[in-house]
Amino acid sequence: MKILEVKDLTVQTGDGSKVVSSISFSVEPGERLGLIGESGSGKSMTALAVMGLLPAELRASGSLLLGTGQDAPRQIIGAAEKELNEIRGKVASIVFQEPLTALDPLMKIGRQLSEPLRRWKDLKGDALQEAIISALMEVSINKPERIAASYPYEISGGERQRAAIAMALACEPSLLIADEPTTALDVTVQAEILTLLDAVVSKRGMSLLFISHDLAVVSRITDHVLVMKDGSVVESGSLADILRSPQHPYTRDLVASAKELDNALEIAKKSGGN
Amino acid sequence: MTTKKRHSLPLIVGCTLVGFIAVMALVSIFWTPYSIQDMTGGRLGPLSSHHWLGTDKLGRDLLSRVMIGARIAIAVGFGSVLIGAILGVVLGLIAGFAQRWVDESFSAMFDILIAFPTLLLAMLIVAARGASLASAIIAIGIGMSAIVARLTRLLVKRVLAKDFITASRASGTSWARIIFIHILPNIWTTLIVTFALQFGFAGLTEASLSYLGLGAPPPNASWGSLLQEAQATVLTSPVAAIAPGVLLVCLVIGMNLVADGLRDVADPTLRRSR
Amino acid sequence: MKRSPMIKYIIRRLMVLLISLYVASTSLFVLLRLLPGDPANALLSVGATPEQVAAARHTVGSDLPLFEQYFHWLRNLSSFHFGTSLIGNVPVGPEINSRLSVTVPLTLISFFVTITIAVPLGFIAAYKSKTWYGTILNSISQLGIAIPVFWVGVILILIFALRFMIFPAGGFPPTGWSDPGQAVRALVLPVCTITLVMSASLTRYVRSATLDVLNSDYLRTSRSLGSSFMEAMWRHGIRNAASPVVSILGMELATTFIGAVVVESVFALPGLGSLLVQAIGQRDYPIIQGILFVSTMAVLVIGFLVDLAQRFIDPRMSKSLAGRNA
Numbered sequence: 001m002k003i004l005e006v007k008d009l010t011v012q013t014g015d016g017s018k019v020v021s022s023i024s025f026s027v028e029p030g031e032r033l034g035l036i037g038e039s040g041s042g043k044s045m046t047a048l049a050v051m052g053l054l055p056a057e058l059r060a061s062g063s064l065l066l067g068t069g070q071d072a073p074r075q076i077i078g079a080a081e082k083e084l085n086e087i088r089g090k091v092a093s094i095v096f097q098e099p100l101t102a103l104d105p106l107m108k109i110g111r112q113l114s115e116p117l118r119r120w121k122d123l124k125g126d127a128l129q130e131a132i133i134s135a136l137m138e139v140s141i142n143k144p145e146r147i148a149a150s151y152p153y154e155i156s157g158g159e160r161q162r163a164a165i166a167m168a169l170a171c172e173p174s175l176l177i178a179d180e181p182t183t184a185l186d187v188t189v190q191a192e193i194l195t196l197l198d199a200v201v202s203k204r205g206m207s208l209l210f211i212s213h214d215l216a217v218v219s220r221i222t223d224h225v226l227v228m229k230d231g232s233v234v235e236s237g238s239l240a241d242i243l244r245s246p247q248h249p250y251t252r253d254l255v256a257s258a259k260e261l262d263n264a265l266e267i268a269k270k271s272g273g274n
Numbered sequence: 275m276t277t278k279k280r281h282s283l284p285l286i287v288g289c290t291l292v293g294f295i296a297v298m299a300l301v302s303i304f305w306t307p308y309s310i311q312d313m314t315g316g317r318l319g320p321l322s323s324h325h326w327l328g329t330d331k332l333g334r335d336l337l338s339r340v341m342i343g344a345r346i347a348i349a350v351g352f353g354s355v356l357i358g359a360i361l362g363v364v365l366g367l368i369a370g371f372a373q374r375w376v377d378e379s380f381s382a383m384f385d386i387l388i389a390f391p392t393l394l395l396a397m398l399i400v401a402a403r404g405a406s407l408a409s410a411i412i413a414i415g416i417g418m419s420a421i422v423a424r425l426t427r428l429l430v431k432r433v434l435a436k437d438f439i440t441a442s443r444a445s446g447t448s449w450a451r452i453i454f455i456h457i458l459p460n461i462w463t464t465l466i467v468t469f470a471l472q473f474g475f476a477g478l479t480e481a482s483l484s485y486l487g488l489g490a491p492p493p494n495a496s497w498g499s500l501l502q503e504a505q506a507t508v509l510t511s512p513v514a515a516i517a518p519g520v521l522l523v524c525l526v527i528g529m530n531l532v533a534d535g536l537r538d539v540a541d542p543t544l545r546r547s548r
Numbered sequence: 549m550k551r552s553p554m555i556k557y558i559i560r561r562l563m564v565l566l567i568s569l570y571v572a573s574t575s576l577f578v579l580l581r582l583l584p585g586d587p588a589n590a591l592l593s594v595g596a597t598p599e600q601v602a603a604a605r606h607t608v609g610s611d612l613p614l615f616e617q618y619f620h621w622l623r624n625l626s627s628f629h630f631g632t633s634l635i636g637n638v639p640v641g642p643e644i645n646s647r648l649s650v651t652v653p654l655t656l657i658s659f660f661v662t663i664t665i666a667v668p669l670g671f672i673a674a675y676k677s678k679t680w681y682g683t684i685l686n687s688i689s690q691l692g693i694a695i696p697v698f699w700v701g702v703i704l705i706l707i708f709a710l711r712f713m714i715f716p717a718g719g720f721p722p723t724g725w726s727d728p729g730q731a732v733r734a735l736v737l738p739v740c741t742i743t744l745v746m747s748a749s750l751t752r753y754v755r756s757a758t759l760d761v762l763n764s765d766y767l768r769t770s771r772s773l774g775s776s777f778m779e780a781m782w783r784h785g786i787r788n789a790a791s792p793v794v795s796i797l798g799m800e801l802a803t804t805f806i807g808a809v810v811v812e813s814v815f816a817l818p819g820l821g822s823l824l825v826q827a828i829g830q831r832d833y834p835i836i837q838g839i840l841f842v843s844t845m846a847v848l849v850i851g852f853l854v855d856l857a858q859r860f861i862d863p864r865m866s867k868s869l870a871g872r873n874a
Contacts, residue, residue, distance in 0.1 A: 051772055056678075081776065089774035101765040104784045106791065106862055115783065116773040153864055164769070171773055386568070389799065389851060391806045394843065398579065401828040401836055478696050482810050485698045486825050498696075505702050505814070509710040519699040526694035 002026045003175045003207045004050065004092070005073065008062040011045050011054065011231075019045045019058065021231040027175065032201065032208040034222035034239070036215060036254070042231040043211045047179045050209070051094055052076050052084040066091050068174045089116060089171035097180040099160035103152040109136075109163050110148030116170040135166045140196055158189035162196065169200060176201060177209045182217060194220055215258040219243065227251045285535020291528030295521060299344040306338035310494075318511045328513050330503065336514055339500060343518060346496040347525055350411055350480040351473040357415025358422050359469060365419065366426020367453065370434065377427075384424040392417030392479055400488045407490040410483050414476045425468055429461040463540040470533035474526035481522055497522050557859060565852045572844045577621050580837060581614070625841060640838040644820065648842075650720055651819035654735055655808045658742035659801055666747045667793075670754020674762060677755075686755065692748020697807045701741040701814035708737060718816035738815045742807040746800065753796055757789040764788070791862040798854035802847050 004027040011020035020042040027033050035043045049060045060077050066087060067073025074087055096102040104112055113132050117123055123131050136144035139162040152160055161181060168176060178197060182190035198221055201208045212218050218225060218239075225242050227235040227250065235248040246252045307326070313333035321328050327336035369380035396413035403409040433439065433456065442452055483489040484498025492499065497518035504514035612620070669685060676682035709717035715737045721730040761767060761781070766788075770780035809821030816822070820839055827835035 053768055053772060085771075085774055085776050088772055094772045096765060096769065098765065102769045104766040104770075104788065105864070106787050107784065115770065115775070119774055151863065167769070167773060389802065389847060390844075391802055391847075393806050393809070394840070397824065397828055398836075398840065401831065402579075474694065478694075481696050482698060485696075486810065486813055488825065488828060498698075501699060501702060505705070508702060508706045512706060515702050515706065519696065519702075522696060522699070523691075523694050527691065530690065530694060 001029065001067070002073075003029055003031075003066070003068065004209070005065040006046075006050070006063070007065075009046065009049060009064060009077075010061045011042065011049055012059050012061070014057050014059075018231050020049070020060075022062065023228070023231075023233045025226055025233065025236065027207050027209060029174065029207055030205055031224065032210065032222040034218035034225040035209060035211040035228060036213065036218050036225055037228035038213050040230070041228040043228050044179050046228075047094060047177050047209065047211055050076065050177060051088055051092060052079060053088075053094075066175070089120060089173060091173060092175035092177060093168040093171050093173040094177040094179060095161070095165050095168045095181045098184045099157065099164045100152060100184075102164055103160060105152055107151070108148065109150055109152065109155070113148070113163065113167055113170060116167055120171045131170075135170055136163065138169070138200070139163070139166045140192075141166075156189075157185050158192060161185060161189075161193055165193075165196065165200070169204070172204075173206065175207045175209060177211070179211045180213070183212070183214070190217070197221060215254050216261070219258075227254070282535040282538040284531040285539060288528045288531025288533075288535055291524050292532060295344050295525050295528070296348055298341050299348040302338075302341035302345045306335075306341050308335035308338045310334055310338055310342065318507055318514075320511075321513060327517050328511060330500075330514055331507055336500075336517065339495060340497070340517055340521065342494055343497040343500055344521065346407065346490060346494065347477045347480070347522065349407070350414065350496070351476050351525075351529075353411035354414035354418055354476040354480075355469050355473050357412065358418030358472060359465070361415065361419035362422025363426050363465070366423040367430055367457075369423065369427040370430025371449075380427065381424075384420050384427070387417070387420035388424060390417075392475075393482055396479060396483055397486075397488060400483065405483075405488045405491060407494075410480050410489050414479050417479075418472050418476065421472070422465070422468060426461065426465065429464060430457060433457050433460050463536070467533045467536050467540070470529050470536060474529035477522060477525055477529075554859070558856060561852060561855055565848060568848050569845060572848065573622065573625050573841060574618075576837060576840055576844070577618060580833060581617075640834045643823070643835070644838050644842060646724075647818060647820045647823050649724060650817050651805075651808055651812065651821060654738055654742070654811070654817070654819060655801075655805050657735065658739045658746065658808065659804045661739060661743045662746040662750055662800075662804065663797075665743065666750035667754050669747070670751040671758050673751060673755040674758035677759065685751070689748045689751040689755070692745060693752070695745060695748075697741060697745045698810050698814050700744050701738070701811055704737050704741055705814070718814075720817045734815075734817070738808075738811045738817060741811050741814070742804060745807060746804055749803075750793075750800055753793055754789070757792045758785075760792075761785040761789045787861060791858065794854065794858050794861060797857075798851045801850055801854075805843070805846070 006026065007024045008022045009020055009024070010018060010022050012018050023042075023046065025033070035046065037043045045054065045058065048054050050064060050066065054060055062077060064076040065073040066076055068091055074083065074091075076084070076087070079087075103109070110129075110132050113135055114128055117128060117131050117135065121131065132148055133144045136147055141147050141159060141162050147155055147159055147163065152163075155163075161184075165181070176197075181197070182193050185193060194217065197208070197210075200206075208222065210218060210222050223239055225237065225239050226233050227242070227248065229250050235242065235246065235251045242251060243255055246255045312335065316329055317331055317333050319325055319329040319333075325335050325337065327340060330336055330339065365380070365384075369377060369384070372380055392414060395417045396410060399413035399416075400409045403412075439452060439456060442456060447455075480489060480496060481498035481501070484496040485502045487499075487502065489498055490496055495503070500518045501515060504511070504518075508515045669689075673682050673685040673689070677686065705717050708714050716734055720734045721727050725731050761784075764784075766784055767780050770784055771777065775783070808819065809824065811817070812819040812821035813825055820842075823835065824839045826832075827839070
């Protein structure tokens with residue numbers, strides 16, 4: 001029973017130009033799929049389409065089936081808003097790139113976290129407060145009480161993103177979509193967030209759809225990869241295969257530049273060590 | 275990649291509107307259909323081929339009076355924007371370079387002057403200097419300078435924070451050269467948009483002053499005065515109460531469109547989704 | 549934990565308010581003393597004898613050294629003694645007081661009606677910005693800010709007072725508010741005039757703030773967690789949209805007041821505005837001083853209250869709309 005099954009998904013703008021051109025892929029339970037491509041490749045639009053959150057100017061067509069083992073898979077494209085409200089969060093949730101704008105700037109973190117907790121776990125009062133704290137602790141936030149009482153602008157970028165991840169997890173989704181979750185963060189913090197995602201996804205047995213432009217980041221956390229360019233999937237396969245023998249010229253370029261960087265780092269490491 | 279056309283509809287429409295009024299004003303310097311001393315038209319006459327807009331309560335041709343009003347409207351616009359620009363940019367430059375408490379004092383001064391309604395300020399200056407075109411222009415110009423100064427200060431600070439300024443200083447450029455070669459060219463486009471907007475509002479303020487009897491004294495009456503005179507006989511001869519108002523609105527809308535157009539042409543990325 | 553910084557802010561802001569009041573009154577003093585000509589001139593006719601001039605100056609108090617005048621000025625202000633009108637020879641304070649009974653209701657009613665109209669209209673203009681009526685709303689509000697308020701008044705008089713004779717073309721019942729029905733009737737057209745013009749500008753602000761919220765990421769996040777659009781707007785949208793709108797409410801109130809000042813002349817209402825215009829024409833300085841001081845004080849106090857309200861909604865430090873073109 002696939003978590004996500006995408007068939008011939010096309011996303012078009014009002015004047016007919018295609019942001020995403022007829023792509024198909026699927027995600028199994030427990031699978032980690034990476035979606036890699038540069039800006040403009042359509043990867044973020046794909047993620048938004050899965051959640052039914054495309055901007056009003058864009059139209060999606062094709063088939064997008066989202067479902068868990070318990071319920072029958074639901075068709076996202078063309079679904080009514082009411083239906084989508086029941087699916088969003090519960091089956092799949094999403095972590096966005098820039099936590100500073102993704103969080104309500106005028107609301108304390110704890111209160112923002114209480115929203116999904118209250119809705120999906122039906123908690124109130126003290127139980128809710130405890131759930132907020134433990135949710136923050138699960139994402140490795142030190143001093144969760146302080147963070148819960150703070151506004152987004154008062155805490156660091158890494159803490160914000162952890163809070164956003166906590167909110168996404170609070171719904172206990174089967175599929176977690178992460179759209180460039182580390183791109184806006186400092187390099188050191190990036191590694192921490194990746195480790196966190198890795199741990200949390202494993203622990204909860206979730207599926208992961210990880211979107212990024214950075215092959216190195218994607219290779220740390222996924223098993224299978226989809227390479228997108230200009231709205232189409234140009235190559236797909238296991239991470240190992242892609243890295244070892246990329247077929248499509250674009251993929252080859254990606255792998256080659258990643259390897260160059262790797263070699264440069266190795267050389268630097270070696271000469272630094274002397 | 276489609277290249278966006280740099281033509282802007284607002285700019286064209288705006289320039290047409292303003293141009294029409296400017297031409298009227300220009301022509302009135304040399305010629306009007308009748309002299310404003312000429313009171314032979316018959317009181318409150320209707321629209322006719324002799325008097326396109328009819329006559330006022332003293333028998334003067336309304337069209338001629340309206341044309342002279344256009345002259346005053348344009349003069350006030352230019353005059354006050356000029357005063358506001360010179361005063362505002364100079365003060366804004368100084369404030370932009372100032373630091374800490376000097377800067378804060380400037381900021382506070384600008385904010386106070388902006389909060390103080392321009393019309394009230396104009397009334398105060400008229401109380402001091404007596405009602406005249408010069409008083410109006412000076413007063414409105416001063417009120418305007420605060421807005422210009424605050425904007426200039428903000429823009430200057432933004433430019434000063436950029437790296438190329440530091441680089442320029444490092445290579446020994448004097449502050450004077452930096453102002454003229456780096457700062458002013460970068461900020462003048464935004465400033466021009468503000469000037470265009472202020473032109474229209476200057477016209478509105480002067481019209482209010484004249485309506486209240488505190489503007490340029492007759493017979494060189496501005497549109498505001500014409501409207502005040504027309505009010506008493508508005509039922510019998512509505513044209514006199516409508517024409518100057520319509521022209522004033524056209525002038526202001528025209529300048530607002532010009533401002534919008536300039537904004538489009540200067541930096542299309544600034545345009546918010548309308 | 550939250551109380552302390554808020555209270556500190558209130559105290560600091562209060563001190564700024566008091567200092568501003570002091571600076572404003574001193575500036576007013578300086579400004580009016582800088583005027584060419586002696587204030588006593590209003591009492592004199594052309595060709596007055598030196599004795600008459602001296603007597604006039606003594607009456608007005610302009611023969612005292614500047615410091616003494618300043619001291620008297622401050623002392624009088626703090627007890628709201630604005631001196632005596634040079635023309636009517638009546639005390640300024642009570643005169644201003646009676647005029648306030650017209651201007652204050654006019655300003656406040658217009659302001660609240662404006663808010664009632666502009667907030668829903670601005671929301672619709674933003675939410676339905678792609679529809680034909682949304683675009684029309686937007687165009688109308690662009691038009692509205694270009695129209696002089698007194699012209700709207702004259703047009704309304706033409707239509708509703710003269711042609712259709714529903715409301716009076718001007719004036720206010722001499723008995724004031726003791727006949728509330730007549731008083732309200734006299735204020736209907738003036739209020740409509742001010743409201744029409746002010747709604748245009750406020751609608752634009754509300755529309756802009758709402759658009760920002762509609763396109764925001766945090767709204768999207770809330771929906772991604774399962775809330776409906778309305779739920780998300782209610783929980784997050786309102787507060788975030790309110791913040792920029794509240795910050796300009798103070799200025800809008802000041803502009804409404806100025807509108808009232810002009811409209812009073814259009815409709816011949818015995819308010820503060822018409823008194824000011826009259827006093828300027830007659831160079832009646834005590835009245836001008838008094839009215840300007842009262843207006844400035846009102847503007848400052850309102851600014852203070854709006855500041856507090858904004859801080860309450862949005863606790864972020866530097867929230868500045870400066871640099872944003874209208």
